[in-house]
Amino acid sequence: MSRQLCIHGHFYQPPREDPWMGEIFPEDSAAPSLNWNQRITRESYAPLAWARRTDSGGCITDILNCYEWISFNAGPTLLGWMERNDYPTYQRMVDADRVSIARWGHGNAMAQVYHHTILPLASAQDKKLEIAWARADFRARFGREPEGMWLAECAADTATLEELARQGILFTILSPHQAAAVAESGPDDRQEHWQPVRGGEIDISEPYNIELPSGRSIAVFFYNGPLSQAVAFERLLQDGENFWLKLSGAANGGLLTVCTDGETYGHHFTFGEMALAYTLGQAISGRDNMRLTNYATYLTQNPPTRKVRLHEPSAWSCAHGVERWRSNCGCTDGGHPQWNQEWRTPLREALNMMKKAVDAHTTAEAALFKDSATALEKYGEILAGSVPREAFAADNFTPGLTPEATKKAWQLLAMQEQALAAFASCAWFFDEISRIEPVNSMTYALRALEILKGTDGPTLESDFAAILEKARSNKTEEGTGRTVFENHVLPRRETKASIILQAMLRLWAEKRLPCPNIKNTVQWRNLTVTILPTDVVGGSLSGEARIRWANEPDGSPVEWEWMPPKAGTIHETAITITGKDGSRQTLRYTELPRNKRQAIAMRAMEVANTQRLDAFEEDAANAVALFEPWVEAQHDQPMGHHWKANAPALAVAYMKHPGLSDNQRRQLAQFLTDSGLLIGGGREVITNWLTMRLLRFIESASEPDAKDADRQWERAASIVERARTLLPHPDLWAVQNRMWETGFRSAGARRFATAIGFRV
Structure with a gap:
């Protein structure tokens, strides 16, 4: 008998956007990433979209979009952030749903209640809105109505399920511990036909029907609790073969379903996405007579023959119903x-x-x-x-x-x-x-x-x-x-003064403070600020600003005065605004909240690094000509500290220019590695340059009318090979992803693909 497997990933991050600006500001605990959305996406969500499968030598043999083969739900607020900030990963998720529909007739993607609200504790109106808004978001992204919907923390009660069914949702997923009793489907509801479920011991290989007081019904799948727990908390993802054997051993007839948070794969367990990709590969090949499916497909092929009643209200992560979200029930997390x-x-x-x-x-x-x-x-x-x-x-x-x-x-x-x-x-x-x-x-x-x-x-x-x-x-x-x-x-809380001060500081950080009578604009998602200086007196600027919110056609003008900070004095800077009634308000930089001060600092560093990267190209050409080879007993350059200060330019020259002699290249590489300047921040700068350069090569050489494409591929491969002598394991993740999508159609492309880590 064929055994079917559905692995489900729950992809959720709480809403983090500042409610005034509409953007996520820096979060200290996510460092070195900007915020937790960025960090988790880089560690988990994106790797799942480009999961590597490698040979025994570590060369990439395949890149799998895991979303094409697993069931998944993603929160609307997270998907909105991904669409704006990591579009390639977002698009891989959307594409995966389309591919799964073509394969199985039903999509892998499920909807999720909009704000991850515990619906049994919400009013009837709020239940309706959370579900309706989630459906609207799902339609906009996936181009279809959702068939299933993930409930926050699997929190369910009759009123919640009624609203799901009323809005056309066919199924949801729950923990087996939420099941109270089961019975054969049929018209007779007499108590003796209901068998109690104790300790979550319920047959999870089939969907169940929940009959609702309105006469509607909704199907429910129960995931394998112990196995899901093992994936999430017991290091099952350390070895792909072991993961497969656990799944294969747990599968009997019908459906085996495992549910975990998406960040399990990568964030909690490094390379967890590779273990998942290996396991999916085994199922795709038909090993152990196991094949993959998704919930909607299985439900269509295997409609419920039994019905279930739930403990109400209940949730997967609370042993006391839904008390975790309103009382001191004892269920908690945080390590105290x-x-x-x-x-x-x-x-x-x-x-x-x-x-x-x-x-x-x-x-x-x-x-x-x-x-x-x-x-x-x-x-x-x-x-x-x-x-x-x-x-x-x-x-x-x-x-x-x-x-x-x-x-x-x-x-x-x-x-x-x-x-x-x-x-x-x-x-x-x-x-x-x-x-x-x-x-x-x-x-x-x-x-x-x-x-x-x-x-x-x-x-x-x-x-x-x-x-x-x-x-x-x-x-x-x-x-x-x-x-x-x-x-x-x-x-x-934002005020006119805080908004205008942040706008001025953004312009200052980006080195684009406007001259008198020249407008400049600073934009956040929820608002736009137009700055018009009208006067300069002793270095102090004054003028007019207009704050326009997203739902306002025109903003009201505000008069302001500001002294741009001199070097090292930003903590002393302040802005003064004058109201229509002549009242004045002054706000200092130090009165801005920490995360908004960090946003200014981050932008200033970002601009400085971009300018430094732009200067590398010219500096690199000069560095090649000026670096003299050693003579006998020489181990450093005269005034070596000046050379070390320009280590990034020297590294670019080393990677980019083929004209160096073998001796010169060896000595330059030794100088750079001995200086220790290619670790930490220096390594990041060089890796960023290398990534940008190689992505440009790929785009140029892949053009249909590209001239000397093979020669371009050869140059790119040579840069990578030289880079590896400086950085033995450069981060070429984005380059590999782009090359995989481009394909290895020519000999030159295959040569480059080999250089960046593929087995071709």
């Missing part, structure tokens, strides 16, 4: 077993108070919409970018609104999105209220309260803080939830 989580209850109370006020205000302003509930549900299409704003407004706003009323309608919708973002499950998942996850949650709540007040709603910030005061941090220095809110959340 002596800490308590009494803070969870007041945090949820504060957020619930905020959300009820937001909902009441939206209802009070319902006259702005043709139907406010429909407008809210359809707003997911705006978030997904699938409907023009003008068309949405025409379909959903009351005709004849003034510009101010139209602006208010957009603000109310944005307020709801910020309020929902505050309920992402990770705010309660870990062990301390001062962690980044609860702080981010409170930040979204602050933005929602700010919009509430700004659209003629009540002022509730002090009430919100008063509830948080009941939450006590496990860290004495952090105090209560109120002090966490005041010390870590309120400083993040």
Whole structure:
């Protein structure tokens, strides 16, 4: 009997975007990456899109897009970030769904509730929005309706499943411990036909049906708990063959399904994606009479013959229903077993108070919409970018609104999105209220309260803080939830002064401060700032700025004065703005929150490094001519410290120019390696240059009308071979990916592919 295998990956990162700017600012704990989205993508999500299979010598024999062969869900907020910041990986995921439809008739991709909210704890309206917005996002990305949807933490109850079924979702995935009883499908529901499930002991080789009070039903798959646990926590991914044997040994008739977080492959276990690629390769080959499938395909071919009842409410990661997300139930993570989580209850109370006020205000302003509930549900299409704003407004706003009323309608919708973002499950998942996850949650709540007040709603910030005061941090220095809110959340709030100061500092970091009467623009996702200096007095600039938010056609002008920082004095710089009433506000650089100061520093370093890389080409040519070979007993250049200061240019010359004699090349390589300047930051600079250069070669040599393509491939291969004598294991990951997509169609291309690590 054929055995079928479905490996599912849950790809989720909490919403991290700053609610004012709409971008993710630096996160210290993710260093050296910019933020955790970037770090996890580089360590896990991207490697899964280009998973290497190698021979015994370490040469690449195949690059597998694992997403083509596994079931997966990815959070809408994560996919949005990936589309903007790592489009190649994003596109591999989208393409994989299309390929799996062509292969099996149904796609690998599943939807996920929009903000990873624990739906059993959400209101009926919020359940509807989280599911509807997720569907809208899925349609925009994958071009079809989702058949299945992943519930945050697998948290389920009847009301949640009813809403899934009402919106056309056919199935979801749960933990076997959530099953309470099973029975044969049929019209007779008498209690004696129901068999209790104890300790998660349920036949997981088939889907089950859940019959709902409305008369609808939804199918559910149960994953293999022990095996999923072994993959996630027991180092099963250290060896691909061992992984395969575990799977093969656990599979009987029907379906074997394993579910883990996507970051398991690479972030938690280095090269875990290679173990997965090996295992997928075994199944693709038909080894042990096992073949791959996805949930929708299996469900179509094997409709449920039995039904199941659940423990309600329940979730995979809490032994107490869904108490982990509202009380001190004992389920936690974070490495401090002596800490308590009494803070969870007041945090949820504060957020619930905020959300009820937001909902009441939206209802009070319902006259702005043709139907406010429909407008809210359809707003997911705006978030997904699938409907023009003008068309949405025409379909959903009351005709004849003034510009101010139209602006208010957009603000109310944005307020709801910020309020929902505050309920992402990770705010309660870990062990301390001062962690980044609860702080981010409170930040979204602050933005929602700010919009509430700004659209003629009540002022509730002090009430919100008063509830948080009941939450006590496990860290004495952090105090209560109120002090966490005041010390870590309120400083993040943007004002006109903070926005204009950041715009000026961005221009300064990018070395493009405008001259008087010349406009310049700084843009973030949610807003645009136009700067117009009008006067310079003693080095101090003054002028006009215009802040335009995404939902506003025009921004109001603001007068400002600013003294650009001299070298080493950025901590002293401050901006002063003047209001329409003549009031003045001054804000210093040091008053910006840490992550926004870091963003300025990062941009300044990025620009400086780019300029340095651009200068390498010219410096490299000079370095070749000026580096004299050693004479007897010589081991360094005279004034060697000057040469060492230019080590990157010398390294570029070494890699790029074939005209060096063997003796000169050997001595230059020895000088560079002995200097220790090609480790750490120096290695990164050289690797970046090498990557950019080789990618240019690939693009140029791959053009249909490329002249001397084989000669270009030969030059590129020679650069790689010279680079390996300086950097024995250069990071050519991006180059290898691009070359794999390009193909090895000519002798020159095959020569280059061999040089960068392929077995051709």
